Amino acid sequence: MPVARYPDPDVLHPITGYDKLVFLKNCITRPNISVGAFTYFDVTGTPDARAEDFETHNVLYHFDFIGDKLLIGSFCALGSGVRFLMNGANHELAPVSTYPFGIFSDGWEAAPPLCQSRGDTVVGNDAWIGFGATIMPGRTIGHGAIVGSGSLVAKDVPPYAIVGGNPARVIRQRFPDAVVERLLAVAWWDWPYAKIARHLPLIAGADVDALERAAGE
Incomplete structure (x- = not known):
């Protein structure tokens, strides 16, 4: 039986001569972001973007003091402009003001931090997230799911579902x-x-x- 061959999961640019696509795990430096093998991020169509900048340009409001994680599985396809908004973007709704006084110093640190955490953001294996989609904090996208281009994912996505729109809704199940x-x-x-x-x-x-x-x- 011939030896099975497959791409090296530890290379940065798996397509020779093309630097707009990366195996994403090889760009990740932050301990609160985890990406599985062969998941790629492609910035085709965004001339000034570098795929290597994913964790700074496409994972937003991700502050260590909150403790939430972004967990992305293996064999996922992430299109250009995909953004993950993390829990640092959340504000409490119950107080009179939603302004986050407590995150600043010079006296305001006495106020409670107005950050409502919805937990980790999780993307399963073999998911496809289309161009320009936005994933809200604490959402789970199931294995094999497809998120349409430009969608705003504000609810969990079931495995093997196709969702789209703003807010994203289930269009149909793949199977x-x-x-x-x-x-x-x-x-x-x-x-x-x-x-x-x-x-x-x-x-x-x-x-x-x-x-x-x-x-x-």
């Missing part, structure tokens, strides 16, 4: 519920890289029965 359960059980993104390479025709195909058989090998 029936029973098939979604089978695909989640297969979890091909957790396979060894060599096994993924051997079974690419199945992963990139539509024969779920054959994919399940391959999972059991």
Whole structure:
């Protein structure tokens, strides 16, 4: 059997001669951001953007003192202009003023910080987030989901759902519920890289029965 080949997940620019796309995990330096293998970020169509600047230009209001994390799975595709708004963008609604007095010094630090945390932002494996989409704080995007270009994701996205709009709503499910359960059980993104390479025709195909058989090998 020939040796299974696959791209090096540790290279920055996996497409020779093209610097607008990166394997994103190789750009991440902050401990509160985690990205899985082979997830890419592509800034095609944004002339002045550098894909390497993702964690500073596309992850916004992410302050260490809040403690929230951005967790992105493997084999995701992130389009140019995708933005993750983190919990530092939130303000409390109950007080008379929503102004965050407490984050400043020179006397105002006595006021309580007006930052309402909704927890970590999580993107599952094999998700596709289209050009210019915005993900609000604390949202979860399920495995295999698709977020349409320009969408504002303010609610959790189910696995293998297609969402779009502002606010984003479910347009349809990619597969029936029973098939979604089978695909989640297969979890091909957790396979060894060599096994993924051997079974690419199945992963990139539509024969779920054959994919399940391959999972059991």
